[in-house]
Amino acid sequence: MTELIFAKSFIQTLESRPFKITADHVEDPKNYPSRGATILPKMRKPPAKRQKLAPGQERSIYVSLKSSRNPPLDVTLSALSPNTSILNLKESLSEKEGIPVEKLRILYNKKPVGDAKVLKDVIGEEETKVEFSIMVMGGAASVRKVDTPEKGAEAPVAQGPSGLESLAGEEFWSDLQGFLVQRLRNEEQGNKVFEVFKKAWEGSSK
Incomplete structure (x- = not known):
């Protein structure tokens, strides 16, 4: 008997509502059922496509040599072979900046890189750009190459602090x-x- 009464009450409720929704009907957002926010997953970065090189063609590598310390350096070397050694980079930097090769240290990810290593050993077979950090041993002014004085000219006696004064x-x-x-x-x-x-x-x- 209870089910029958419920059914009649439900039908009466439905009959009291309009059969069609009017054109200007607007539903109150407050009556919407609550739902959790839907967060879409992040799109994965597509893997870099390997460039197909013609037979005999070799990829070129762009190398950036930077130092934020004294002396500040920012040198870019382009179109280098993957077989270019770290020593070759030092020699190129030495020619451009006038700093002796033995005073230069090249770091990759904050770690020193040996002179015998080549670029492809450091960055792998895919990358075409790399940035190295430069450290100059002995400060800036003390390592800059200076012009050789003319013969016969007396070299000035070195003046400066010694012992604990240094x-x-x-x-x-x-x-x-x-x-x-x-x-x-x-x-x-x-x-x-x-x-x-x-x-x-x-x-x-x-």
Whole structure:
């Protein structure tokens, strides 16, 4: 009996509503059922398509050599062979900036790269661009190549601090920092050890 009463009540409710929705009908958004927000998954980055090279053709690599420290450097070398060695990069940079090759250190992902390695050993077989960090050992002014004085001209006697006085100059600390980074083969760890040395000296000299 209860089911019959419910059915009659439901039919009466339906009959009280219009059979058709009017053209100007607007549903109240408050009556919408609550739903969780739908978040679409992120699109995956399509893999880079490998370029097909003609027989005998070799890919060219663009190399950026940068240093934010003193001296600031920003050199771009284009159309390099994948077999270009790190030593070749140093020699090219030395010619452009006048810095001796032995004073240059090249880092990739904050780690020193050996002179014997070639570009394809560092970046793989697919990449065509790479950025290296440059570290100049011994500071800026001290490593710049200078013109050889004419024969017969007397070379001036070197003047400058010696002994403990050299610790007050930036050149000594720059050399020490470069040595630690090269020795530890990690720029971040080398800088941390350098800061410990410098703070210890400054504390003992007060």
